[in-house]
Amino acid sequence: MEEKTLVEQARQGSHEAFEAIVKRYEKKVFHLAYSFVRSRASADDLAQEVFVKAYFALPKFHFKSEFGTWLYRIAVNHIKDYLRKVSRRKEVSLEEFEEVPFAADDQVKEKERRQAEEQKKKIVFQVLETLPPKYRMVLTLRDVRGYSYEEITRVLKVSPGTVDSRLHRARKLLREKMTPYLGGEGGAYEV
Amino acid sequence: MRCKEAQKWLFRSVDRTLPPERTKSLDDHLGHCPRCLKLRQDYGTILGRLREGPEVEPLPYFWNRVESRLKERERAEPWTAWLKWSRRAIPVSLLLIGFFIGAIAFLSPAAEEEMSQPAALLLQNKNPLTEANALFSEEKIENKNMMIIFAGDERLPSRRYGP
Numbered sequence: 001m002e003e004k005t006l007v008e009q010a011r012q013g014s015h016e017a018f019e020a021i022v023k024r025y026e027k028k029v030f031h032l033a034y035s036f037v038r039s040r041a042s043a044d045d046l047a048q049e050v051f052v053k054a055y056f057a058l059p060k061f062h063f064k065s066e067f068g069t070w071l072y073r074i075a076v077n078h079i080k081d082y083l084r085k086v087s088r089r090k091e092v093s094l095e096e097f098e099e100v101p102f103a104a105d106d107q108v109k110e111k112e113r114r115q116a117e118e119q120k121k122k123i124v125f126q127v128l129e130t131l132p133p134k135y136r137m138v139l140t141l142r143d144v145r146g147y148s149y150e151e152i153t154r155v156l157k158v159s160p161g162t163v164d165s166r167l168h169r170a171r172k173l174l175r176e177k178m179t180p181y182l183g184g185e186g187g188a189y190e191v
Numbered sequence: 192m193r194c195k196e197a198q199k200w201l202f203r204s205v206d207r208t209l210p211p212e213r214t215k216s217l218d219d220h221l222g223h224c225p226r227c228l229k230l231r232q233d234y235g236t237i238l239g240r241l242r243e244g245p246e247v248e249p250l251p252y253f254w255n256r257v258e259s260r261l262k263e264r265e266r267a268e269p270w271t272a273w274l275k276w277s278r279r280a281i282p283v284s285l286l287l288i289g290f291f292i293g294a295i296a297f298l299s300p301a302a303e304e305e306m307s308q309p310a311a312l313l314l315q316n317k318n319p320l321t322e323a324n325a326l327f328s329e330e331k332i333e334n335k336n337m338m339i340i341f342a343g344d345e346r347l348p349s350r351r352y353g354p
Binding site for chain 2: 015018019022023026027030031034040041043044047048049051052055056120121124125128142143144146149167168171172174175178179182
């Protein structure tokens with residue numbers, strides 16, 4: 001069924017129509033939330049809240065933008081609120097990320113190499129969490145989720161220039177904060 | 192190109208959103224500036240870690256959990272359900288009210304229209320002289336006077352004279 005029809009029906013209280021909408025956007029909203037919270041349970045919880053919020057806000061949706069954009073905007077704002085609440089009580093600890101000792105056995109080595117990679121990834125996301133919310137938001141949308149500049153402009157309701165400058169500052173800040181953890185490495189990602 | 196300008200374009204280069212003409216001059220600069228090259232490699236590494244890895248799947252029965260939350264909130268705030276229905280209910284209610292008013296207007300008897308004297312004479316055969324005939328044909332003068340008095344009083348409200 002066409003999306004507009006589904007939205008109209010959901011707006012009039014049809015749970016069946018809303019179910020179809022949820023199934024269409026469930027993964028995207030979940031992945032968006034997961035990019036920020038890095039926890040399956042928290043992302044699931046956030047995604048549910050986003051859909052409930054969207055359902056009760058449907059009477060205010062007048063097809064001035066695409067439904068998907070409108071929904072992502074709700075998601076981004078909801079995640080922003082959540083992060084604001086969480087950041088007040090969370091302290092980032094990087095002590096757990098220690099160097100993995102060298103092992104002789106190939107299998108063990110491979111396993112440890114993967115663990116070390118996982119830990120390095122965790123460090124990046126932990127450091128990302130320490131960025132100011134407006135930088136974290138734009139960086140996650142672009143560099144983690146791979147949204148286009150136009151999509152970010154629409155979802156965040158800011159000008160392309162703002163997206164560009166925020167993204168530049170966010171990347172600069174992230175790189176600076178990551179410097180102690182990068183050491184001699186670099187260039188692992190082909191550019 | 193100087194380092195300051197190069198660093199401005201470094202991230203966009205990693206992001207592959209840098210216009211080709213700038214890419215060329217940036218590459219020229221990176222060819223002889225190890226510091227800027229290191230910066231680009233660093234961010235390349237960071238970006239690789241941000242983007243790589245398999246996508247985590249949502250937990251199963253997602254809709255069931257959303258629906259139970261919806262029902263819970265609808266129970267807690269019944270007016271929200273009414274708001275949803277109001278979009279359809281308002282035009283239907285207006286239509287019903289209009290229909291009801293129309294039916295009343297159509298079924299109620301029309302007020303009797305007052306006719307002019309010639310129209311009444313022609314259409315309803317109301318000859319004012321018919322009532323006056325009795326007066327003219329009365330022979331006794333006192334009866335005639337009484338008839339004139341009562342005819343004049345016919346449309347007036349009854350008077351009660353006090354002591």
